[in-house]
Amino acid sequence: MLIQSINLYKFSAVYYLTICYFGCINNFHTQLCSTYHNNLSELLELTQKQQALFEDQLKELIQRVQQILVTEPNVISVPIPVQICGSLRGKFKDVLNLFKLGDSFEQSNYIFLGDYIGGLQSLEVITLIYLYKLLYPTKIYLLRGNHESRSMSQSYGFYDQCLKYYQNHSIWTTFIESFDYMPIAAMIDGCFSFLYIS
DSSP states (O other): OOEEEEEEEEETTEEEEEEEESSOOOOOOOOOOHHHHHHHHHHHHHHHTTOOOOHHHHHHHHHHHHHHHHTSOSEEEEOSSEEEEOOOTTOHHHHHHHHHHSOOTTTOEEEEOSOOOSSTTHHHHHHHHHHHHHHSTTTEEEOOOTTSSHHHHHHTTHHHHHHHHHSSSHHHHHHHHHHTTSOSEEEETTTEEEEOOO
16 A cells, blocks of 8 residues: 555644545445435534534434444444544534545545543534534444443533433433444554554
């Protein structure tokens, strides 16, 4: 494999590794009906503006992402080029900057190494990441970090955020169930292996 460049960017606690290579980029066209795609685009726009989704909208989003995660193996294989993103921990503005500065989904895959929750805007971060996963299911991959567990999500405020926004623990429970299906490791182009280590 010929590697052209490996660039490491850091904004706040987010590490951002770009791996590029000489070769062709396969175009991927998401197979979603136009009506549902438009609805997802509207939800994405609301989330980017930090506006909370209705509870039924968010539950449907989580359940649809879970259906995708169920089909993925515990160790996923991700082709290059790929953007590799470290712990997000509820840093919403960093995530917005990451997608703003990074390559488009038509140009590159994305893999996240876990720990989406754990900061002040954990709910916004995981909602945004799930929306992108649903829009680009074979272009974005989500590994499970140690924060994506029942005990850690309660200790680091995610449970309280869900309770504050939705006045019950149902959204928290739905998210936690979906975390159980996240892959735990990834192989990048068969050469690089990534496993979340706390």
